[in-house]
Amino acid sequence: MRLNLSEDQELMDATVRRFLEKEAPIAKIRAQYDLAEGCARDYWREFCALGWPALLVSEDLGGYALSGATAQDLAIVAEEVGRLIAAGPFTPTAVCLDALSKAGAAFGEVIAKVMSGEVIAAWAYAEAGDQWEPDALQTTARKTGGGVLLDGVKAYVEAGGQADYFLVTARAEAGLTQVLVPKGTANVVVTAAHGVDFVRRFAEVRFDGALLPESALVGPWAGADAQVRRQRQLALLLQCAESNGAVDCAFEFTVDYMRQRYAFGRPIASYQALKHRLADMLARIQASMATTDAAIDAFDAGSPEAERLVHIAKAWVGSKSSMNLSDLVQMTGGIGVTWDHDLHIYERRIAVNRALFGGPERHRQHVHRLISA
Amino acid sequence: MESLEDFRRRARAWIEANLERRDPRRPLRTREENAALQAKLFDAGFTGFAVPKEYAGQGLSLDHQAVWVEEAGDYVTPQGYQVSIGMMMPTLLDLATEAVKKRHIPRMLRGEELFMQLLSEPSGGSDMAGALTRATKRGDSYFISGSKMWSSGALNAHYGLCLARVNWDVPKHAGLGMFVLPLKAKGVTIQGIRPATGEEAHFCIEYFDDVEIPAEYVLGGECEGWASAQRLLFHERNAVAGIGFGLGYQTSGERQAGGGWRADLVSLARKHQVLHDPALAAQIADNHIDSVVGGQLSARVNTGLVSGKLKGQWGSLVKLNQGLDLPGNAELGLSVAGADGVIWSGNAPGGETTNTWLRYRGNTIAGGSNEIQRNIVSERLLGLPREPADDRDVPFNELMKRRQQRQS
Known part of the structure; x- marks a missing residue:
């Protein structure tokens, strides 16, 4: 969490935390493991009713601004979601609302429904084979007499099985194009995927000549490249903030346990062999928050540095979060590798976040490209 | 204002x-x-x-x-x-x-007078409270005898803040005073310590033979030197971390690199034409990331101290992070420079990466070693219990006796 929140931001943070602690404590998350949908629609509507989706929407479409720095405000929610490994399509909702709001009033009705949590929108972006780069996308969009024709397969689509709408990022000859596809459109096949997260569900979405009217275009035809890069940055930033919340929370409960647990006559937290590692970990956690916030600030300011700073944040947070969680398991001891202990629920979310939108190694490559340019 | x-x-x-x-x-x-x-x-x-x-x-x-x-x-x-x-x-x-x-x-x-610190001694670096330098009161003055070591810049400085033992009959932390010691005074001998790089001496060893200090030059109470030393170290860590009163006083090289003593490996790799070497590229990128994130951590802690969200010795966390980051930077410097970093022709100066490698451990030791910073972070910031120590409640004289018995 950043260290100079405004009063409004503090209030929003407290509200979100109170809601999640009451409605989505970790015991409830456990109980949702076998739930195909991952989370109940009622819960999602109530979570959206806290108002955070409106931060992504321009005022003329029913949105509002808290600090005016959208990603900064949303990251507060993301970190709380991470702390409790909360369920629900948080990032897809944010990304889709950002795209729809920028596309304008034509999507007013859908925007209102996504904001209220009445419908769920998923971002159909990445493709099989761990493909997260805009340049690697192979799904195509073609204009025909009757509208826009989509062909291709989207993978790792978060909330794809529950989605009422898909924001599809596809390649037109001259550039990227985004199309809003309602569930049930002919020649669209959604297949649920398996995943390691307790409550996050993913799907594969196949488009075999799905035909959409031109009014389904989100933003300009073949002119969505910049917006797609923005969406990816936003998703990465929220993901980093979420991972930071998850690691911070796991760190807190593990350190508490280490104060209670006695070995050789004293709390294990008093042994330098362990507490020195906790000190290193605190440095990594605080640094993770620092780099995430710095990237968020650059993103919100529209700075040209945002690209490099987002890649740096993901490269750092992606690798350090899994390193931290794994070391927390080691310090917890045997109980930390059991099903009944909560740590693996955190490890699973961290593993998913590490991989989604490209692993740290991919982002490190981007950093290398940018510093050697 | x-x-x-x-x-x-x-x-x-x-x-x-x-x-x-x-x-x-x-x-x-x-x-x-x-x-x-x-x-x-x-x-x-x-x-x-x-x-x-x-x-x-x-x-x-x-x-x-x-x-x-x-x-x-x-x-x-x-x-x-x-x-x-x-x-x-x-x-x-x-x-x-x-x-x-x-x-x-x-x-x-x-800038007319330069002050520095006189804390560590030849007999103990990290265990600063074990100081053997003696302060004896005669009349209205204290007289200091003993020696200090690892003090930076004593050759050019005018005064040193010196930790010395006033009372030997109380536990070690309770018998110390902190004195403002005039380095140009009678009884002071200063020698430079040549670092492993062979460069000009930066650290010194000082010998004090009955150096007189007027009573008004005691910092804190006569036996409150330990608390005074903590205050000094607090400011030191902040300055090293580039926050508080020390903000802006780092060297320009430190500032550019995000608050450490790191080499700029991107420039170095370009110079040695290995920036795109597949064996090094990922590590060079990681090193750049570490450098940027180190600066971001320092800025975050500064923000927290200003906003009041963070209280206490958070400079230690920044210093620890630098200490965790430096070894990788120095070692990668050796890889980037390769053979040309250790052997060179002609009379131009060379071996910079090796010098960095020879030097950087000074920075993970000086100002409180990584291990001391880990104690501070875990005990003061996380509130974890201390390791048991057998020197805390024993009069210092008694400790000295025990040590002699064990060694004999």
Whole structure:
């Protein structure tokens, strides 16, 4: 969490935390493991009713601004979601609302429904084979007499099985194009995927000549490249903030346990062999928050540095979060590798976040490209 | 108090009219040039931003100092005052008698007097409270005998803040005093310690033979030296981390690299034409990431200390992070330079990466080693229990006896 929140931001943070602690404590998350949908629609509507989706929407479409720095405000929610490994399509909702709001009033009705949590929108972006780069996308969009024709397969689509709408990022000859596809459109096949997260569900979405009217275009035809890069940055930033919340929370409960647990006559937290590692970990956690916030600030300011700073944040947070969680398991001891202990629920979310939108190694490559340019 | 916006405008105008732009090709300035520049800033009212006016400061705040550092970032500012003004001056502000503050802080701010610290001893570095240097009171003065080691810059400094044992019959932390010791006085012998790089001595060893210090030059109470030393170390860690009173006093190289002593491996890799070497590319990128994130952590902690969200010794976390980051940087420097970093032809200077490697452990040891920082972070920031220690409640004399018995 950043260290100079405004009063409004503090209030929003407290509200979100109170809601999640009451409605989505970790015991409830456990109980949702076998739930195909991952989370109940009622819960999602109530979570959206806290108002955070409106931060992504321009005022003329029913949105509002808290600090005016959208990603900064949303990251507060993301970190709380991470702390409790909360369920629900948080990032897809944010990304889709950002795209729809920028596309304008034509999507007013859908925007209102996504904001209220009445419908769920998923971002159909990445493709099989761990493909997260805009340049690697192979799904195509073609204009025909009757509208826009989509062909291709989207993978790792978060909330794809529950989605009422898909924001599809596809390649037109001259550039990227985004199309809003309602569930049930002919020649669209959604297949649920398996995943390691307790409550996050993913799907594969196949488009075999799905035909959409031109009014389904989100933003300009073949002119969505910049917006797609923005969406990816936003998703990465929220993901980093979420991972930071998850690691911070796991760190807190593990350190508490280490104060209670006695070995050789004293709390294990008093042994330098362990507490020195906790000190290193605190440095990594605080640094993770620092780099995430710095990237968020650059993103919100529209700075040209945002690209490099987002890649740096993901490269750092992606690798350090899994390193931290794994070391927390080691310090917890045997109980930390059991099903009944909560740590693996955190490890699973961290593993998913590490991989989604490209692993740290991919982002490190981007950093290398940018510093050697 | 002057608003930050007004101050920024005033500072910017003065800087543009009076300071030179930084030029990395220009050789480092001499001590005399730095002193002249420091005096110029002092005379114009751009030093001691958060120091009260009665000590010749500006009576403003650390936020004003941060604004100054932002505005002066691209300009040449004095080097060599990190210890004296960044660490010792705030310690004096916290602890010195009124007369000492009025006499010395103006001279420190103008760069006329340099202060440094005399804490570690030949017999103990990390275990600072085990000091054997002796302070004996005779009349209105204390007389110091013993020796100190690892003190930076003692050869050029005028005063050292010296931890010495006043009372030997109480536990070790309870018998120490902190004294402002005049380094040019009778009874002081200073020798440089040549570092492994073979460079000019930076650290020193000092011998004190009955050096007289008037009683008004005790910092804190006569036996409150341990608390005074903690205060000093707090300011030291902050200065090293580039926060608090020390903000802006790091060398320009440290600032550029995000607050450490790291080599810029991207430039180095370009020079050695290995920036795209598949065996090194990922590590070079990671190193750049570590450097950027280190600076971001320092900024975050600074923000937290200013907003009040963080309280206490968070400078230690930044110093620890630097200490975790430096080994990888130095070692990768060896890889990037390869054979040309250890063997070179011609008479031009070389071996910089090896020198960095030989030198950097100094930074993971000095100012509290990584291990000491880990104790501070885990015990003071996380509140974890201490390891049991068998020296805490025993009179120091008794400890000395036990040690002799064990060794005999």
